[in-house]
Amino acid sequence: MIQDLLIHLVFMGYAIAFMLGLATLFTWVERKQSAIMADRIGANRCYIRIPFTDIKLVAWGLFHGIADGAKMLLKENFTPTTYDRFCYNLAPWLAAVPVLLVFAVIPFGGTLVPGNLLDIVPFPHLAQPLKDFFGARSYQMQVARLDAGILVVLAISGVGIIGTILAGWSSNNKFSLLGAARAASQMISYEISMGLALISLVVTYGTLDLNEMVRYQSGILYGALPTWGIFMQPLAFLLFLTAAIAENKRVPFDLPECESELVAGYFTEYSAMKMGLFMLSEFIEIVVVSALLVTLFLGGYNLPWLTDAGFAFPNGATWAMPQPAVVLLQVLTFTVKVVLAGCFQIQIRWSLPRFRYDQLMRFGWKFLLPLAALNLVATVFVRWMNL
Amino acid sequence: MEQASPVRSYLEQTANPNNVLVNIGPSHPATHGTIQIIAELEGETVRSADVHCGYLHRGFEKSAEHHPYHKIIPYTDRLNYCSSLNNNFAFAGAVERLLGIEITPRCKYLRTLLSEYNRLADHVTCIAATVMEMGAMTAFLYLMTIRDYIFEHLNHLTGARLTYSYVRIGGLARDLPEEWLKRLEEILLFYERYIERIHGLLDRNRIFIDRTRDVGVMTQEQALHWGFTGPILRSTGLACDLRKDIPYLAYPELDFEVPVGIKGDNYDRYYVRMREMDESVSMIRQCMLRLPSGPVSVNDPRVTLPSKEQVYTRTEALINHFKLIIDGIQVPAGEIYLAHEAPNGELGFYLVSDGSERPYKLHVRSPSFAHMGGMHTLLEGYQVADIIATFGSMNMIGGECDR
Numbered sequence: 001m002i003q004d005l006l007i008h009l010v011f012m013g014y015a016i017a018f019m020l021g022l023a024t025l026f027t028w029v030e031r032k033q034s035a036i037m038a039d040r041i042g043a044n045r046c047y048i049r050i051p052f053t054d055i056k057l058v059a060w061g062l063f064h065g066i067a068d069g070a071k072m073l074l075k076e077n078f079t080p081t082t083y084d085r086f087c088y089n090l091a092p093w094l095a096a097v098p099v100l101l102v103f104a105v106i107p108f109g110g111t112l113v114p115g116n117l118l119d120i121v122p123f124p125h126l127a128q129p130l131k132d133f134f135g136a137r138s139y140q141m142q143v144a145r146l147d148a149g150i151l152v153v154l155a156i157s158g159v160g161i162i163g164t165i166l167a168g169w170s171s172n173n174k175f176s177l178l179g180a181a182r183a184a185s186q187m188i189s190y191e192i193s194m195g196l197a198l199i200s201l202v203v204t205y206g207t208l209d210l211n212e213m214v215r216y217q218s219g220i221l222y223g224a225l226p227t228w229g230i231f232m233q234p235l236a237f238l239l240f241l242t243a244a245i246a247e248n249k250r251v252p253f254d255l256p257e258c259e260s261e262l263v264a265g266y267f268t269e270y271s272a273m274k275m276g277l278f279m280l281s282e283f284i285e286i287v288v289v290s291a292l293l294v295t296l297f298l299g300g301y302n303l304p305w306l307t308d309a310g311f312a313f314p315n316g317a318t319w320a321m322p323q324p325a326v327v328l329l330q331v332l333t334f335t336v337k338v339v340l341a342g343c344f345q346i347q348i349r350w351s352l353p354r355f356r357y358d359q360l361m362r363f364g365w366k367f368l369l370p371l372a373a374l375n376l377v378a379t380v381f382v383r384w385m386n387l
Numbered sequence: 388m389e390q391a392s393p394v395r396s397y398l399e400q401t402a403n404p405n406n407v408l409v410n411i412g413p414s415h416p417a418t419h420g421t422i423q424i425i426a427e428l429e430g431e432t433v434r435s436a437d438v439h440c441g442y443l444h445r446g447f448e449k450s451a452e453h454h455p456y457h458k459i460i461p462y463t464d465r466l467n468y469c470s471s472l473n474n475n476f477a478f479a480g481a482v483e484r485l486l487g488i489e490i491t492p493r494c495k496y497l498r499t500l501l502s503e504y505n506r507l508a509d510h511v512t513c514i515a516a517t518v519m520e521m522g523a524m525t526a527f528l529y530l531m532t533i534r535d536y537i538f539e540h541l542n543h544l545t546g547a548r549l550t551y552s553y554v555r556i557g558g559l560a561r562d563l564p565e566e567w568l569k570r571l572e573e574i575l576l577f578y579e580r581y582i583e584r585i586h587g588l589l590d591r592n593r594i595f596i597d598r599t600r601d602v603g604v605m606t607q608e609q610a611l612h613w614g615f616t617g618p619i620l621r622s623t624g625l626a627c628d629l630r631k632d633i634p635y636l637a638y639p640e641l642d643f644e645v646p647v648g649i650k651g652d653n654y655d656r657y658y659v660r661m662r663e664m665d666e667s668v669s670m671i672r673q674c675m676l677r678l679p680s681g682p683v684s685v686n687d688p689r690v691t692l693p694s695k696e697q698v699y700t701r702t703e704a705l706i707n708h709f710k711l712i713i714d715g716i717q718v719p720a721g722e723i724y725l726a727h728e729a730p731n732g733e734l735g736f737y738l739v740s741d742g743s744e745r746p747y748k749l750h751v752r753s754p755s756f757a758h759m760g761g762m763h764t765l766l767e768g769y770q771v772a773d774i775i776a777t778f779g780s781m782n783m784i785g786g787e788c789d790r
Contacts, residue, residue, distance in 0.1 A: 034524065034525065037525050038524075038525050038528035038529060038532075039528075039529070039532060040528065174407060174409050175409070178409075178431075178771070182431075251522045251524075252522065252594055254522065255772075258522065258772070260416055260417045260519070260520040260521075260522070260775045261417065261520075261771055261772050261774070261775050263415060263416060350524055350525045351525060351588070352522070352523065352592070352594055353518065353521040353522045353523040353526075353589075353592065353594050353595050353598060354521060354522035354594070354598075355594055355597070355598075356597070356598055356770055356772045356773065357431050357770060357771075357772060358431065358770060359594075359597050359598075
């Protein structure tokens with residue numbers, strides 16, 4: 001019992017650190033990547049001076065994330081005169097918390113057997129207490145193991161939009177209201193295509209459990225390809241990617257907050273850390289969307305041919321690895337994949353101009369939705385033929 | 388008599404009460420603090436728009452009446468501050484015409500070259516602002532890089548990045564520094580490399596085309612009716628360009644085309660500007676090849692200061708120097724209207740002189756001001772997002788619009 005609690009506390013800590021850490025990292029990646037794309041140097045002004053010396057640690061501008069946070073926290077918290085102070089204060093939290101919750105159901109590693117963790121250390125007397133304490137217990141590396149994981153993802157990510165709408169409504173500003181209205185309609189039109197794309201994925205995998213989905217993706221297709229979602233359902237991958245970026249409210253789908261028309265959209269009237277929460281939730285959302293993409297389509301924590309016992313190559317060769325090394329490799333794989341998927345989203349954001357509201361609606365309803373429906377019908381048909 | 392407040396929009400009275408009035412500007416990220424667009428929105432559609440300009444009014448025309456001719460030059464910098472040299476040259480051209488001065492061949496070619504060079508910078512800025520307001524940040528930064536190179540280069544020549552004041556009545560402030568033309572060729576090559584990227588990022592980009600094609604459409608009749616000139620008029624298909632129609636400076640001797648659009652929408656305005664920049668580069672190269680040697684300023688005691696050597700050795704030169712500095716340039720009585728093709732369109736100076744050293748009246752026919760008169764027709768019936776895109780493609784410059 002106490003062991004379960006301990007392990008889950010560790011998982012929760014890891015999940016939160018993972019999201020906040022990567023979100024901060026992405027603010028830096030966004031700056032640097034856009035700078036490289038536009039032939040600039042990028043952020044390099046923040047540094048930490050080692051006390052009593054003149055040595056300044058610039059670290060490629062990595063400290064800008066800290067400076068951002070400090071700035072947000074120290075700024076004047078200006079509040080407009082609004083008739084709905086409660087909703088105004090609630091909105092940033094409603095936008096930020098659901099994003100964090102989604103990550104609870106995402107598996108970020110394979111099976112962890114804590115008793116075996118110190119097996120690679122050559123001193124048995126160190127490993128023995130751990131073995132005694134945990135016994136043969138094994139855990140899925142996931143905060144909440146739910147067999148309806150994908151439904152939880154859809155349900156919770158849908159709540160986030162309420163924060164946006166509340167923010168726009170309670171700000172008492174026409175630009176905010178326009179942004180909120182755009183966000184609401186955008187969300188509805190993309191959630192449906194996203195849901196349909198996910199249903200075809202569920203039909204393929206035959207499960208709603210994200211952990212099972214990842215396990216399914218460890219298989220081999222046609223002898224060489226891993227059975228990743230991107231190979232099993234390429235169209236669903238594109239649909240989900242599009243819808244996910246639209247959910248994320250970033251260019252080319254950043255209509256709710258497009259700075260040139262709506263000043264800052266739904267969070268125009270927010271300042272200091274309230275505004276910081278919106279910004280932070282946007283970057284956490286990049287992490288979460290990337291994590292979802294990785295889990296659903298890019299094999300999750302799987303490396304091709306890596307099993308719980310080590311590598312098993314298609315030509316029959318095997319390379320056995322101790323369990324802790326496999327776990328570490330899986331966690332690393334997951335992290336690297338998430339970072340790469342996030343960089344890809346940033347690449348899109350800095351390459352394309354943004355849509356217009358009516359074009360976005362047309363794109364969502366008249367292009368993505370029929371495609372998603374067709375994809376679902378085709379998937380079901382193929383599945384039925386194979387049964 | 389009860390008078391309507393001039394700062395309140397007429398839409399407050401006439402708008403449909405079910406629609407929302409949104410006040411875009413002057414404190415809005417896309418309006419540069421210089422213009423106010425009051426839009427009546429039905430959902431996201433603009434039903435009617437009321438454009439208020441005048442937030443950057445500085446009384447240029449009145450100030451000019453109190454300054455000697457050569458002291459007006461810095462004021463003209465601030466008209467269209469994206470292309471100060473074009474304003475400089477148009478103003479100097481008007482004064483010189485009234486004085487009956489023929490500038491030297493080298494000055495003529497240099498002014499042509501610099502006009503085109505600054506036109507390049509102006510168009511780059513306009514396109515950059517337009518695409519940035521559509522969210523294409525990387526394209527914006529590429530274009531800004533080009534502009535920054537040009538500004539640094541002009542800084543080397545004139546000593547300022549933006550307000551050059553490089554012209555003098557009857558010539559130019561100084562001749563080209565060494566190596567300036569060599570660097571110019573480097574920048575033109577750099578421009579060509581970067582503008583390729585812009586073409587690649589935007590020309591066939593579906594989102595960009597959707598945002599600009601058939602948006603803010605202006606027919607040729609409408610454009611003529613509202614007095615539009617420059618790239619906006621040419622984008623409607625009319626090849627009307629003062630450089631061809633009433634050739635001035637060295638333009639008659641240069642080989643160039645006047646690009647025109649088909650529909651007069653935002654995409655055409657973008658593309659006409661892109662093509663014009665290529666023409667400008669070609670013209671700059673022609674000017675570089677044909678640049679004559681010789682003095683840059685006329686040898687005319689009425690307008691040009693004598694050389695320092697003469698001032699220190701000859702009484703007449705000393706007196707001439709003092710008369711020019713203290714009394715200024717005496718322009719014979721008369722009136723003149725002279726227009727140059729500025730990057731935004733016809734930039735005309737109407738100058739009335741009573742024979743003194745100050746203009747009796749100086750009126751500026753600024754292209755932006757005429758464009759603002761008809762801008763609401765480009766906004767009505769389109770979406771809120773199109774207001775910003777269309778407004779960007781009009782290249783409204785507060786300095787010259789509000790004067």
